[in-house]
Amino acid sequence: MSLLEVRDFSLEFRTRSGTVRALQDVCLSIEKSETVGIVGESGSGKSVLSFGILRILDAAAKVTSGSINFAGLDVLGASESSLREVRGREISMIFQNPRTALNPIRRIGRQIEDVLATHTSTLREDRKKKAIEALASVRIPDPERRYTAYPFELSGGQCQRVMIALALACNPQLLIADEPTTGLDVTTQAAILSLIAELARQRKMATILITHDLAMASEYCDRIVVMHAGHVVETAPTAELFRNPRHPYTARLIAATPAPEQSIGTLAAIPGNLPDLRRNDLPSCRFHARCDKAKEDCASSPLPVGPVRCLHPL
């Protein structure tokens, strides 16, 4: 059985200006120690999906269908207290922009101890040693001294390392990394991603890497899930997805990503925008208005079930 199994998950937000159909019939499964990338434009539902997996949703959110199963636990039906046992211990998350995710007025060592105190039975006197070990495991130089540092005293890359140390302090089975390197330099980005990949390998931990950078996903993920406007449009092993994209949106995304040696003339933008998800008459394929392969039935016929959710795949 898969570690995480999301089935036909649909989610809406009730807002003053209408109901936003943020996710519709999303299916996703993650195996043990697998790295899966979720890619798509902003607004495609990548982050909302990961919040749904942890059930840390806004009060305006309403799950309208589907199920989420994590290692035998029914996430959508579970009590808040049993979920609290899972969050941070079995499933951890690293957020975009580490500087705002860390507590600015608490020493970083203390923040790691907080996690240990909440989720493990580590004795009070051992926590400091464990926290320093955690800082050393993410290669923070001079961890004994850094233990007493505040987030503002560290660089962006080091803050992200602290976030990783926090997330991995309890040896979770699943790590969700939501754009973990946005705002970091390319050189730091490479170091952070290699660190995540290496720690995941050592601990046999499954990872969900949420990113809008296809090139990055291609380097670090075993499998890639492409999202567009609240739909999962294609799921495939990484090499297969890039060699033979089946959904027109995937093909357009690949063509829009700048590659080395590419000239600007061959770079192709994706026309149009995401549809307004508040519309009552959302077409069954939400990409059809932007798609040059669209046919008449795309707006009305139900999408095929399976890894490629397109009526006329490439």
Add this chain to the structure above:
Amino acid sequence: MNVLDCVELKKHFPVGKGALLHAVDDVTLSIGQGESVGLVGESGCGKSTLVRLVTRMLDPTAGDIIYRGRNIGFIPARAFAGTQFRPKIQMVFQDPTDSLNPRHAAFDAIAEPVRRLGSAKDVGRAVAEAARMVGLPDELLPRYPHQLSGGQKARVGIARAIVMMPDLLVLDEPTAALDVSVQATILKLLAQLKRDLGMSYLFVSHDLNVVRMLCDRVVVMYLGRVVEQGPARELFQRPAHPYTRALVRAIPSIGGRPGEREVLQGEPRSPIDPAPDVCRFYGRCPQQRERCRTEAPLLREIAPGQVAACHYA
């Protein structure tokens, strides 16, 4: 004649107790007519300070900024807006959402430079012309930023920068806040504007794939100094400085393998009162030797048009 020459430009900020932060140190670079120069380096390397010096929003500590043969470095930043040079050097800012006034419609955002720097009777015509050049339909001009998409806001940001027909356009990460789907359109627009208007670009970015596509020449900065400079193609194919090499190898690519990548370890040295005899890259450089600690390398020619500051390049 070059559009811009910076000669041994320095900007040092006092940080208390007589200490100085060397944000920009002895930077010499030039931008020719119609040339686009990419400026790359990690955060904290002095890119933004250099941009603020060039656009004359900040006064240099020492050195010259020469626009078409005339030294504009000594004009105080606060007086620069009143000179004939302001319309000639314009800027496109990083985040189109943050850099547009939310209470100004697109028309007014584009019109503002004309009202301030040009003549009031030209406003309508100039705005229409700029909007046409960036592909912004007329019906969007009365809209406010929150009614525009990210790509449309980026176009407004570019339109207001070119409305005075500048010679030099300074672009600070113009596509960093955009999705890939939109990024391609904006890059093409920038390439086309350069071709049509013959403007020169100083293009700041940390996306090296983008720099490679759009720039003729690339300047690499590290900790306030230029460490390498050269034609874009050669620099990406044969990076000479170890830092440039690390930068180029850090670019993810579809089908690339992160395992083959040497990851740069450690943190940059402090920019506060840096030791004059130590290479700025010392401590992070995978190839450092004893000499790097006792003698700071100077820029020297590696190949025609390509210079690097490394003893062992």
